[in-house]
Amino acid sequence: MMGINKNATQMMAEIVSNKRVGAYNHIVFAVGDIASHAKPGNFVAIAVGGPNSAMVLRRAFAIYRTFDKGSNGGLLEIVVAPHGAGSTWLTNQLPGFKVDLIAPLGTAFGIPTEPVRALLVGGGYGSAPLFGLSEVLKNRGCRVDMVLGASTAMKIYAPLDGKRSVNSLTTVTEDGTTGITGKVTDVLADIIETNQIDIIYSCGPMGMLEAINVIAERLGVVHQCAIEEAMACGIGVCMTCVLPIRGEDGVVRMLRSCIDGPVVDGDSVIWGAKRVIPEGTWGAH
Numbered sequence: 402m403m404g405i406n407k408n409a410t411q412m413m414a415e416i417v418s419n420k421r422v423g424a425y426n427h428i429v430f431a432v433g434d435i436a437s438h439a440k441p442g443n444f445v446a447i448a449v450g451g452p453n454s455a456m457v458l459r460r461a462f463a464i465y466r467t468f469d470k471g472s473n474g475g476l477l478e479i480v481v482a483p484h485g486a487g488s489t490w491l492t493n494q495l496p497g498f499k500v501d502l503i504a505p506l507g508t509a510f511g512i513p514t515e516p517v518r519a520l521l522v523g524g525g526y527g528s529a530p531l532f533g534l535s536e537v538l539k540n541r542g543c544r545v546d547m548v549l550g551a552s553t554a555m556k557i558y559a560p561l562d563g564k565r566s567v568n569s570l571t572t573v574t575e576d577g578t579t580g581i582t583g584k585v586t587d588v589l590a591d592i593i594e595t596n597q598i599d600i601i602y603s604c605g606p607m608g609m610l611e612a613i614n615v616i617a618e619r620l621g622v623v624h625q626c627a628i629e630e631a632m633a634c635g636i637g638v639c640m641t642c643v644l645p646i647r648g649e650d651g652v653v654r655m656l657r658s659c660i661d662g663p664v665v666d667g668d669s670v671i672w673g674a675k676r677v678i679p680e681g682t683w684g685a686h
C-alpha cells in the first residue's frame with residue numbers, strides 16, 4: 402500500500418484558458434511549481450460548485466499535459482467531458498476564475514529504462530494522459546504506436562496531437578464517423594503482432610481496460626492501465642475507490658485506486674469483481 406503522492410499540493414489555481422474541443426473542454430490552469438512535479442498518469446482533484454456548493458466531493462481529472470515555465474509560471478492542462486453537475490460547472494468557468502485543486506495525485510505510468518515498443522490505447526477523454534506519456538517514451542528512444550477510440554468522431558480527443566507525437570496513429574469509432582468502425586480492441590492483436598509490441602499503456606472506461614487486459618494476457622504483453630474507479634476524496638481518506646488488486650506476494654487486497662493507482666499493472670487487477678470483495682481477499686471474513 403502506498404501513501405498520498407508526496408508532491409501533492411492544494412492551491413487556488415487560476416483558469417488561464419477554457420476552450421471547447423470537439424465534445425470536450427480543454428482547460429489550462431496556472432499552478433506554479435506543481436507543474437514540474439506532475440508525471441504522466443497522475444491526476445488532479447478539483448472542488449466544484451464554488452465555496453457554498455452542496456457538491457462536496459472533488460472531481461478527478463487526468464493530467465493531460467504540464468509546462469513548468471511560461472508567463473504564468475507552471476501550467477497544468479486537463480480535458481473535461483461535460484457530463485453531470487460538477488464537470489458541467491467546471492466547463493462553464495471563465496479565464497481568471499480560481500478553482501481549489503489538489504495535484505499531482507496518484508501513481509504514474511512506469512517508464513522503461515531501455516527503448517521498447519509501446520502501444521498507447523485511449524478511450525474517449527481517456528486519451529488525455531497518453532500524449533504526455535508518448536513524449537516521455539519518445540525521449541527514451543521508444544517506438545510509440547497509438548490507438549484512440551470513442552463512440553463517435555467528436556469524442557476522439559486531439560487526433561492531431563496524436564499524429565504528431567507517435568510513430569503510428571489508428572482511430573476507431575463505434576459509429577464509423579472516423580477511422581475504423583468498431584472498438585479499440587478489434588485492432589489491437591494485429592498492431593501488437595505486426596509491430597512486436599512489448600508493453601501496452603491504456604486509459605479509458607473500466608470495460609475497455611478489462612478487454613485490453615484479456616488481449617495483453619493472451620499475447621504475453623505487459624499492460625499498465627490508468628483505472629477510472631469512482632472517487633470521492635481523491636486523497637486516500639474515504640475508501641470509495643477501493644479495488645481488488647493482487648500484490649507481488651500473491652495476496653489480494655482492497656486497495657485505494659486514488660493512491661495505489663490510478664496506474665496499476667493490468668494483470669494485478671481482479672477484473673469483473675463488480676464492487677464485490679472477492680473470496681480470499683486480505684481482511685475479509
Ligand SMILES: Cc1cc2nc3c(=O)[nH]c(=O)nc-3n(C[C@H](O)[C@H](O)[C@H](O)COP(=O)(O)OP(=O)(O)OC[C@H]3O[C@@H](n4cnc5c(N)ncnc54)[C@H](O)[C@@H]3O)c2cc1C
Pocket residue numbers: 444458459460461462463464479480481482483484485486487488489526527529628629630631632633641663
Ligand atoms: C482517475 C480519474 C480520472 C478521470 N479523468 C477524467 C478526465 O480526464 N476527464 C473527464 O471528463 N472526466 C474524468 N474523470 C471522471 C470525473 O472525475 C467525473 O466522475 C465526471 O466528470 C463526472 O462528474 P460530474 O460532476 O459531471 O457528475 P456528477 O454525477 O455530478 O458527479 C459524479 C461524481 O461524484 C462522485 N460520486 C457521486 N456519488 C457518489 C457516491 N455515492 N459515492 C462516491 N462518489 C460519488 C463520482 O465519483 C464522481 O466523481 C476521471 C475520474 C477518475 C477517477
Ligand code: FES
Pocket residue numbers: 631632633634635636637638639640641642643657658659660
Ligand atoms: S477516493 Fe477517497 S480514498 Fe480514494
